[in-house]
Amino acid sequence: MADEPGKPVNATAASLLGFLHHAPMTGWDLMQVAQQVIGNFWSLTPSQVYRELAAMAQVGLIRAGTRGRRDRQPYTITERGRTAFAAWIAQPPAKETLRIPLLLSVAFGGHLEPTALAVLLRDQRPAHQQRLDDYAARRTAATEARPAADPYALATLEFGIRHEQAVLDWFDALPDLLPLPAPDAERLNSKD
């Protein structure tokens, strides 16, 4: 409760504070919003959300409200929470961390049968196509919205679109780069 600075919040906690600027929300609400708004470049799990909320309430960055139906526990951001958020966003962004297991599989692809690698790639591609389609649909919805959608969210959506498009282009370029068997529907079919 003192006026001391307190230790800086981590990016995940700061994001929750960011969302709580708009309105009090429960862990569940925050999970949904975060998934939608930053989920494409910032993974987080329900466990994390609940733990960060408990920790932040403990140090007074947020305040728990009265429980509603289904034990829904709403949290409100405090002045100290706003201060902590402001301190966080004023910092230059940390360096990014990418961890893409698919690329490890490709990097060590020499240890796989060419057919196994081809199957693996064939299986992974649709998820990226799906994501790109989702992003594109959301962009369309956002640009047509009245009143206009949040431009900052739109900018991150734009990133997702370009990223997934790059991934798909890369998938399609792979046959020219790797020693893969000629794509043969029979042989690549997992049911054969």
Added chain:
Amino acid sequence: MADEPGKPVNATAASLLGFLHHAPMTGWDLMQVAQQVIGNFWSLTPSQVYRELAAMAQVGLIRAGTRGRRDRQPYTITERGRTAFAAWIAQPPAKETLRIPLLLSVAFGGHLEPTALAVLLRDQRPAHQQRLDDYAARRTAATEARPAADPYALATLEFGIRHEQAVLDWFDALPDLLPLPAPDAERLNSKD
């Protein structure tokens, strides 16, 4: 030392095993190679490398050799190590995790002064340009190499190039997406 399967290795440890297939290496060597070959999509620190090596030696996946100069400690992969690696790479790749603090800054850009956001973006872009240039140079070197470079490494390099190119394109599209001040060399100059 028993013949039991043992628990599966994690992706970071498996990658080290992958590199050790070629030749015995020290922690330092592995750090350099990993940085070069998978560093662009799989971050890892020296601490991790040394810890994983110690753990893998403990369970017999690798064997420590005799120390050389500067206490360099080489490790050799064992048969059990090869088995563990094979089991790892046979699995379908896990889902990717991206954590891009820059995008959090953009997503919450409404909490920053437009000028502050513009400065931040201006400061972040060059690092990506630099990376793209590095990748492109390495691709050139690799395609001209005799004998031909590892196609699998080339494929992951190609991913890096396309990813960074997409990031740069996104940077350049941002002025049309966000309420930023008109780029004015005087005002954006950090020295003013």
Added chain:
DNA sequence: TAGAACATGTAACGGGTTACATGATTTG
């Protein structure tokens, strides 16, 4: 009214990050 989906958490583990310590070798 039974089962599915909703909603909130806790506990434990694994692993990534940071900070620190130490000695060896090279370079000015």
Added chain:
DNA sequence: CAAATCATGTAACCCGTTACATGTTCTA
């Protein structure tokens, strides 16, 4: 020979993940 860099590691912390437990509301 002093400083910089190379090289190896340890320890502690933080945080992300996974597994599990529990009660609630909706829907077939």
